[in-house]
Amino acid sequence: MAANQMSDAQLIEVLGGCVAVANLLGIRPPSVSGWKSIPTDKKIRLAVIAEDRGICTRKELFPESYPDIWIELRESASV
Numbered sequence: 001m002a003a004n005q006m007s008d009a010q011l012i013e014v015l016g017g018c019v020a021v022a023n024l025l026g027i028r029p030p031s032v033s034g035w036k037s038i039p040t041d042k043k044i045r046l047a048v049i050a051e052d053r054g055i056c057t058r059k060e061l062f063p064e065s066y067p068d069i070w071i072e073l074r075e076s077a078s079v
Contacts, residue, residue, distance in 0.1 A: 008037045043062075
């Protein structure tokens, strides 16, 4: 599955489900299970974790806005 096609629900699933994602973010599991989409601030944190785990890259999860979020990726933005 291409990460740029990964839905928020799929991202939560590949990171281990609602309880695991809640633990990663330091919040309660019912908060995660109630999301229709991952809040942007939380998704940014999860993108770093997903990239560290080799699931997908930050660029794949934020193809339009990654240079604005992660300044260290800006150089490769023109590639």
